[in-house]
Amino acid sequence: MGQQYRVAVLPIVSARGLTKKFDDFEAVRGIDFEIARGEAFGFLGPNGAGKSSTMRMIGCVSPVTSGTLRLFDLDPATSGKEIRARMGVVPQQDNLDSELTVFDNLVVYGRYFDIPRAECKSRARELLDFVQLSDRADSRVEPLSGGMKRRLTIARSLINQPELLLLDEPTTGLDPQARHILWDRLYRLKQQGVTLVLTTHYMDEAEQLCDRLVVMDGGRIVAEGSPRELIAQHSTREVLELRFPAGTNAERARSVTDLGERHEILPDRILVYADDGESVLHEVHARGLSPESALVRRSTLEDVFLRLTGRSLVD
Amino acid sequence: MTTPPAVRVWESHMTLLKRIWKTNLTLGFVQPILFLLGMGLGVGSLVDARTASSDALGGMGYLAFLAPALLATTAMLVGSFESTYPVLAGFKWEGTFDSMAATSLTTRQIVAGQLLWWATRVSLAVVGVTVVLVVVPDTRSWGLVPATLSAVLCGLSFSTTVGAYAATREYDQSFNYVQRFVVTPLFLFGGAFYPIEALPGILKPIAWVTPLWHGVELTRGFVLETIGFFAVLGHLAVLFAYITLGLYLCDRYFARRLYR
Numbered sequence: 051m052g053q054q055y056r057v058a059v060l061p062i063v064s065a066r067g068l069t070k071k072f073d074d075f076e077a078v079r080g081i082d083f084e085i086a087r088g089e090a091f092g093f094l095g096p097n098g099a100g101k102s103s104t105m106r107m108i109g110c111v112s113p114v115t116s117g118t119l120r121l122f123d124l125d126p127a128t129s130g131k132e133i134r135a136r137m138g139v140v141p142q143q144d145n146l147d148s149e150l151t152v153f154d155n156l157v158v159y160g161r162y163f164d165i166p167r168a169e170c171k172s173r174a175r176e177l178l179d180f181v182q183l184s185d186r187a188d189s190r191v192e193p194l195s196g197g198m199k200r201r202l203t204i205a206r207s208l209i210n211q212p213e214l215l216l217l218d219e220p221t222t223g224l225d226p227q228a229r230h231i232l233w234d235r236l237y238r239l240k241q242q243g244v245t246l247v248l249t250t251h252y253m254d255e256a257e258q259l260c261d262r263l264v265v266m267d268g269g270r271i272v273a274e275g276s277p278r279e280l281i282a283q284h285s286t287r288e289v290l291e292l293r294f295p296a297g298t299n300a301e302r303a304r305s306v307t308d309l310g311e312r313h314e315i316l317p318d319r320i321l322v323y324a325d326d327g328e329s330v331l332h333e334v335h336a337r338g339l340s341p342e343s344a345l346v347r348r349s350t351l352e353d354v355f356l357r358l359t360g361r362s363l364v365d
Numbered sequence: 366m367t368t369p370p371a372v373r374v375w376e377s378h379m380t381l382l383k384r385i386w387k388t389n390l391t392l393g394f395v396q397p398i399l400f401l402l403g404m405g406l407g408v409g410s411l412v413d414a415r416t417a418s419s420d421a422l423g424g425m426g427y428l429a430f431l432a433p434a435l436l437a438t439t440a441m442l443v444g445s446f447e448s449t450y451p452v453l454a455g456f457k458w459e460g461t462f463d464s465m466a467a468t469s470l471t472t473r474q475i476v477a478g479q480l481l482w483w484a485t486r487v488s489l490a491v492v493g494v495t496v497v498l499v500v501v502p503d504t505r506s507w508g509l510v511p512a513t514l515s516a517v518l519c520g521l522s523f524s525t526t527v528g529a530y531a532a533t534r535e536y537d538q539s540f541n542y543v544q545r546f547v548v549t550p551l552f553l554f555g556g557a558f559y560p561i562e563a564l565p566g567i568l569k570p571i572a573w574v575t576p577l578w579h580g581v582e583l584t585r586g587f588v589l590e591t592i593g594f595f596a597v598l599g600h601l602a603v604l605f606a607y608i609t610l611g612l613y614l615c616d617r618y619f620a621r622r623l624y625r
Binding site for chain 2: 072106109111112113130131132134135139141143144145146147148149150154157158159161162163164206210
């Protein structure tokens with residue numbers, strides 16, 4: 051948006067040894083990353099991995115504990131205001147003004163950036179059109195559905211025509227229709243040259259939207275690359291999912307452990323990671339095993355994610 | 366053309382006020398009228414009947430004594446309330462302050478905008494009382510102009526300090542303490558309903574250090590033309606000191622809460 055002519059020399063965001071400590075808790079433990087202009091970059095990780103803390107530092111609303119962070123080659127510690135002026139933020143929790151109308155939420159927010167009132171209004175109209183909320187312009191925010199509020203928050207984040215858009219779990223809690231509308235809008239923004247930085251724990255979202263991503267766990271980056279690269283590095287091309295009658299998994303598993311590159315025994319299924327799932331399945335049948343069901347599927351980011359961050363629950 | 370940041374923050378409140386001004390303004394009138402009728406006429410008829418009490422008030426009627434003080438008490442009630450739930454909501458339930466902090470605004474600008482809004486909100490309420498006092502013959506005077514301004518300052522000394530306190534709170538139960546241990550006692554013991562000379566010795570100094578008493582002295586003094594130049598300066602100095610302290614603390618606590 052207005053920045054297409056800029057030559058992408060410097061990364062739009064760069065971090066070296068970035069840490070964030072809250073009292074004695076270290077939420078981010080020394081991470082390095084660079085985000086190029088125009089890129090869609092994702093932070094993946096389970097709850098408590100340090101994604102939101104990292105996003106807040108990038109958003110210049112959380113001071114860096116140590117390490118360096120640069121946005122537009124500026125230091126948040128000294129130029130927070132200038133950086134924030136060029137950035138849009140969609141926080142994890144919608145913080146719209148629930149008492150104002152949909153339209154006024156955008157105008158008021160635009161005024162915070164000192165955009166002239168008339169310009170705010172014309173941008174607000176365009177943005178409501180963009181997020182398909184024009185017919186709700188005069189409605190109050192409070193009765194809107196979750197998906198509508200999310201779209202409004204995204205519209206609001208665009209009022210200052212940002213070069214960089216931060217989205218913290220943009221689609222958590224939304225129904226599939228609402229998610230697909232949002233993905234479509236975000237994809238259009240990316241095509242217009244807006245750099246997207248998002249956190250998510252939906253792997254399909256990351257695969258849909260991100261050119262490149264990092265997986266965080268326990269405050270550290272544990273993997274980095276494009277979705278395809280990550281799958282290639284940390285998983286196999288395909289996965290064979292075998293389901294045996296209840297309670298017999300562990301016993302049957304012994305006869306397939308030598309198949310594929312890696313396997314995983316879950317309470318209800320056995321996963322065999324292999325580049326050619328079909329041939330492994332043939333071998334399973336050849337050994338006289340008859341699973342209740344067998345499914346060969348492509349590896350997804352979810353496999354990578356679970357491999358890297360484990361299957362235990364994090365709360 | 367640029368607009369000062371504080372004004373742009375204030376605009377957000379005004380956008381809402383434009384939609385709900387009717388209820389806000391009508392409610393402003395109701396409470397002082399109730400007090401004037403209930404206390405001024407009711408208690409007043411008892412007080413005025415006794416020569417000794419009338420002397421204690423400097424020979425004036427009780428209604429005339431009480432009415433100007435309502436400017437200051439209204440300012441305190443509205444000024445402190447506007448800094449409790451609405452401020453915590455901005456941090457906690459609605460997140461409006463967080464949404465502002467993500468823009469090019471700085472904490473100082475957010476606080477300055479908040480100050481403008483508090484001033485507007487308190488003024489609206491106080492002017493409602495002023496209008497009532499213009500109608501009452503005992504208090505109809507040009508002194509209402511400086512009295513109204515003093516009341517607004519009195520209200521702001523509460524808004525700023527209570528607002529700073531609210532920025533440090535996690536739960537709204539804390540505001541019960543403000544109400545029970547600050548606002549209600551001051552309302553009763555701050556010199557609005559009787560001269561603080563009537564209080565036992567230990568309570569007097571407490572009245573002296575609280576902003577309400579200074580506000581009451583100013584509003585009453587201006588309306589009844591019983592206040593001297595140096596007294597005005599002294600009382601104003603205290604109110605400005607509170608506002609300055611309150612703003613300093615707001616800046617500090619808002620920043621601490623927004624930029625964690």
